Amino acid sequence: MSFHNYRGITMFGGYGKCLICFSFGKLNAEAMITSDPNYIEALHLDPIASLALKRYVSVSEEKEFIDRATGKVENQDFVLDLVRLYADQTLDLSVFEKYQLSEVMDYLNRTHGLYTNRMLPKIEMAIANVTRHFPDHPISAILEHFFHRYRNELLEHIELEESKLFPYANELAQGHRRSDYSISTFMLQHDHSIESDLVKIIPLVEKEYPEVAQSFSFRAFRTLLAQLGVDLKIHHLIEERVFLSKVLQLEKGQ
Ligand SMILES: [Fe+2]
Ligand SMILES: [Fe+2]
Secondary structure, rough: OOOEEOOOOEEEEEOOOOOOOOOOOOHHHHHHHHHHHHHHHHHOHHHHHHHHHHHHHHHHOOOEEEEOOOOOOOHHHHHHHHHHHHHHHOOOOHOOOOOOHHHHHHHHHHHHHHHHHHHHHHHHHHHHHHHHHOOOHHHHHHHHHHHHHHHHHHHHHHHHHHHHHHHHHHHOOOOOOOOOOOHHHHHHOEEEEEEEEHHHHHHHHHHHOHHHHOOHHHHHHHHHHHHHHHHHHHHHHHHHHHHHHHHHHHHOOO
């Protein structure tokens, strides 16, 4: 990640755009965030930390989490701790205990949206690119089969959480406990094997089709997959160790 100076304020990223607040102008919000040594320190630890911010900006990289009226960043403390976790995945997750259930759920929802609307389509495009470079090669069928299976699995996983778990958690937070659902029911239907399924395809292609594995188009696909893998790992950590533990506490209290 590069530094640059914009009207005397140190920012990250290139081409005059700040990767932290994702804007070219609006110095009020920029100045507030970029002069915050905590952000600078957290983002400087590891470039992967900037991945944390992806779900807080739209495709056009318009800032979404900055309240334009006040120049304040919604969930700023949460986002900052998230950046730290992306930079150091061994971070003690107890730092997230202080946040409201709604803040954690906002992160989970945004992350599901990031996977569905941006990361999966990008991976699909990368596969199409590999296929274009290797017409009449078995790799096309292998990658397409992998992708369709994987996408369905991930979408089913997300659907279960959004249609059952999140409404249940919202009701609990409002003091209503349903009798026909519980965290135990959810846990029976839910696991995170999807994370390990993701990486299996890479060694398989490297072993069986080295000519493909060495190509630029395949390496681009591998990079996107690795990015999704890291993101899923952190998403699952927050989901299980922060979100579910909060929901369990609510459940026990009612
Ligand atoms: Fe999830
Ligand atoms: Fe999950």
